[in-house]
Amino acid sequence: MPDPNPAALDFLLTRRSRPAKTLTLPVPDRDALTPILTAAARTPDHGKLEPWRFVVLERPALERLAGLAAARAEAAGLPPERVDKAAAQFRDGNLAVAVVHVPRPTEKIPEIEQVLSTGAVCLALLNAALAAGWGANWLTGWAAHDAGFGRDGLGLAPGEWLAGLIHIGTETAAPPERPRPDLGAITTWMAT
Numbered sequence: 001m002p003d004p005n006p007a008a009l010d011f012l013l014t015r016r017s018r019p020a021k022t023l024t025l026p027v028p029d030r031d032a033l034t035p036i037l038t039a040a041a042r043t044p045d046h047g048k049l050e051p052w053r054f055v056v057l058e059r060p061a062l063e064r065l066a067g068l069a070a071a072r073a074e075a076a077g078l079p080p081e082r083v084d085k086a087a088a089q090f091r092d093g094n095l096a097v098a099v100v101h102v103p104r105p106t107e108k109i110p111e112i113e114q115v116l117s118t119g120a121v122c123l124a125l126l127n128a129a130l131a132a133g134w135g136a137n138w139l140t141g142w143a144a145h146d147a148g149f150g151r152d153g154l155g156l157a158p159g160e161w162l163a164g165l166i167h168i169g170t171e172t173a174a175p176p177e178r179p180r181p182d183l184g185a186i187t188t189w190m191a192t
Helices: 006-014 030-042 059-076 080-089 111-131 147-154
Strands: 052-058 095-101 137-141 161-172
Touching: 006 111, 006 161, 030 052, 030 095, 030 111, 052 059, 052 111, 052 137, 059 095, 059 147, 095 147, 111 137, 111 161, 147 161
Parallel strands: none
Antiparallel strands: 052 095, 095 161, 137 161
């Protein structure tokens, strides 16, 4: 028989991201963030390639990135509301962890498995922050997919890309529950 961990299962069954715009100070300091990052780094990683890395963005870095996001969005000819939205997630944040996908050349591990591991790191980081008592949210958005923003703002190397920005802070309000998937509609049971 398995040795269940009811508290962990209850956490997973009830976890809920906190909207990034509702997160405020205080944010975890380096000592509080280290175990969260450590937990995320335990993500399944076929071949032990570590096809991801973290960039911790503190308030001054977020302010700089807000300006860069706005400038790149304007240069791309985006409408003003998209320019503001591109800048807002950086401008309004106090701490975020950028999860960077770092493809590793190998003949053994397909690239898709490395990409899936990077996505799993994002979720593990989000859940670790929530489990530690912080509010957290996983965002991407236009700037996250702009190669120039990644290069100029985060120092990403060629081939690297931003998988997510995990905003972490103190929640100001618990969000309401939202509808969840119909398990029966998305599950197929195969016995043979």
